[in-house]
Amino acid sequence: MKDLKVLTIQDISCVGQCSLTVALPIISACGIETCILPSAVLSTHTAGFKNFTFRDLTDDIPSIFNHWNNEGIRFDAVYTGYLGSEKQIGYMINLAKASLKEGGKFIVDPAFADNGKLYPAFDMAYVESMKKLVAVCDIVVPNLSEACFLCGIEYKTEYDEEYINGVVKALLALGAKAVVLTGVSYEKGYTGVVTCENGKLSYYKHELLPNSCHGTGDIYASVFVGALTSGKTIEESAKISADFTVLAIKETAKSENHWYGAKFEPVLYKLNSLLNG
Numbered sequence: 001m002k003d004l005k006v007l008t009i010q011d012i013s014c015v016g017q018c019s020l021t022v023a024l025p026i027i028s029a030c031g032i033e034t035c036i037l038p039s040a041v042l043s044t045h046t047a048g049f050k051n052f053t054f055r056d057l058t059d060d061i062p063s064i065f066n067h068w069n070n071e072g073i074r075f076d077a078v079y080t081g082y083l084g085s086e087k088q089i090g091y092m093i094n095l096a097k098a099s100l101k102e103g104g105k106f107i108v109d110p111a112f113a114d115n116g117k118l119y120p121a122f123d124m125a126y127v128e129s130m131k132k133l134v135a136v137c138d139i140v141v142p143n144l145s146e147a148c149f150l151c152g153i154e155y156k157t158e159y160d161e162e163y164i165n166g167v168v169k170a171l172l173a174l175g176a177k178a179v180v181l182t183g184v185s186y187e188k189g190y191t192g193v194v195t196c197e198n199g200k201l202s203y204y205k206h207e208l209l210p211n212s213c214h215g216t217g218d219i220y221a222s223v224f225v226g227a228l229t230s231g232k233t234i235e236e237s238a239k240i241s242a243d244f245t246v247l248a249i250k251e252t253a254k255s256e257n258h259w260y261g262a263k264f265e266p267v268l269y270k271l272n273s274l275l276n277g
């Protein structure tokens with residue numbers, strides 16, 4: 001394998017099985033050097049824990065980036081997840097442009113909403129800023145809630161293909177070159193992912209598990225970035241990430257009361273065969 005290097009920018013939730021504690025092991029397990037830029041340090045994630053600490057690292061970003069720039073450090077992919085502030089989103093626009101190798105991909109997981117609701121730290125001004133990042137990315141990887149907020153489309157739990165195709169079109173109209181839309185369910189007991197690249201839509205359906213877990217969006221996006229960077233197509237990467245996320249959710253279901261994240265660690269060794277299968 002070539003010397004591949006991904007930069008991922010998202011928070012460190014010290015406890016919570018999300019963001020960097022997910023992206024770092026997963027992308028590394030794909031055989032790819034994983035460089036990180038922490039957007040903030042929190043004691044836990046914000047979905048369900050109370051009284052979490054939050055240290056914003058926005059002001060550290062320009063000097064970290066300048067150092068890398070002076071060293072001539074470039075990446076095969078830049079992948080943003082949960083970002084700590086609107087100012088950070090602004091920084092990401094230049095950072096991605098300046099630090100990608102030629103042909104490198106900029107992947108944005110908006111990571112600000114689920115089940116039709118914004119995460120506690122965010123408001124519509126944040127969504128407006130995120131649109132600017134989506135406008136310059138190569139691939140946006142939202143769930144349906146995030147996609148609807150970004151596009152100003154009503155979030156629905158029951159819908160048809162026409163509604164979803166409208167959401168995908170609206171994401172492309174924001175400027176994203178390709179779309180990977182997760183959590184699209186047309187049939188009871190199943191969910192799936194819609195991809196759109198160069199005008200070609202495809203849908204990968206997989207089982208919908210009864211237990212929903214926090215942090216699965218981060219697992220999904222991390223596997224997607226790892227698979228894509230290792231040479232898979234968008235469609236193949238979307239499928240591999242869906243299959244791995246299902247394994248992690250099934251593993252989580254074996255534990256009672258594991259409410260704050262998905263247990264991807266016991267199944268991480270299976271990622272290799274999904275990538276090579």
Ligand code: PXL
Pocket residue numbers: 011013018019042044045046047082111119214215216217218
């Ligand atoms: O999984 C997304 C995520 C990442 N980081 C933090 C979060 C969340 C979702 O709530 O709170 C801090």
